[in-house]
Amino acid sequence: MSLLSDYVKKEQLLKQLEEELKQMEGDQRLKAELEFKEKLEALMSEYDKSASDVIELLSPKPEASAPTTTQSSSTGSRRKRKLKIYKNPNTGEVVETRGGNHKTLKAWKDEHGSDTVESWVVRTED
Numbered sequence: 001m002s003l004l005s006d007y008v009k010k011e012q013l014l015k016q017l018e019e020e021l022k023q024m025e026g027d028q029r030l031k032a033e034l035e036f037k038e039k040l041e042a043l044m045s046e047y048d049k050s051a052s053d054v055i056e057l058l059s060p061k062p063e064a065s066a067p068t069t070t071q072s073s074s075t076g077s078r079r080k081r082k083l084k085i086y087k088n089p090n091t092g093e094v095v096e097t098r099g100g101n102h103k104t105l106k107a108w109k110d111e112h113g114s115d116t117v118e119s120w121v122v123r124t125e126d
Contacts, residue, residue, distance in 0.1 A: 083125040086117065094122075 024030055044054060081098040088094075088108060095104050108117045 080126070085122045085125070086120045087122045088120060 040054075044050070049057075083096060083098050086095045086097075086105065086108075093104070095102060095108075097105055100106075105117065108120075
């Protein structure tokens with residue numbers, strides 16, 4: 001690509017961006033957000049606070065004891081699977097399982113097919 005064609009493309013891009021910028025400047029939502037930002041910055045300077053101070057104030061960190069309980073639960077276990085309850089319409093037999101490795105369920109899937117057995121789900125619980 002020549003230097004001239006690169007220049008022309010960038011010039012066109014600049015014109016397009018200028019048009020988009022003019023459209024955004026007319027948007028009332030942008031005006032409201034800019035006004036909010038100005039007022040917030042004035043308030044921060046009035047009270048001698050930084051942006052990080054405001055963020056910390058609005059979203060405080062939990063106490064020191066809380067992370068230890070959260071950490072132990074997240075490292076050693078995973079989320080429980082949902083309990084599925086199947087009912088065989090041919091025999092009336094009911095199977096409750098949280099996984100697909102159930103002996104009776106496997107036998108049903110071998111005999112009737114996986115899609116058919118999945119249609120036998122009566123309900124799902126957490």
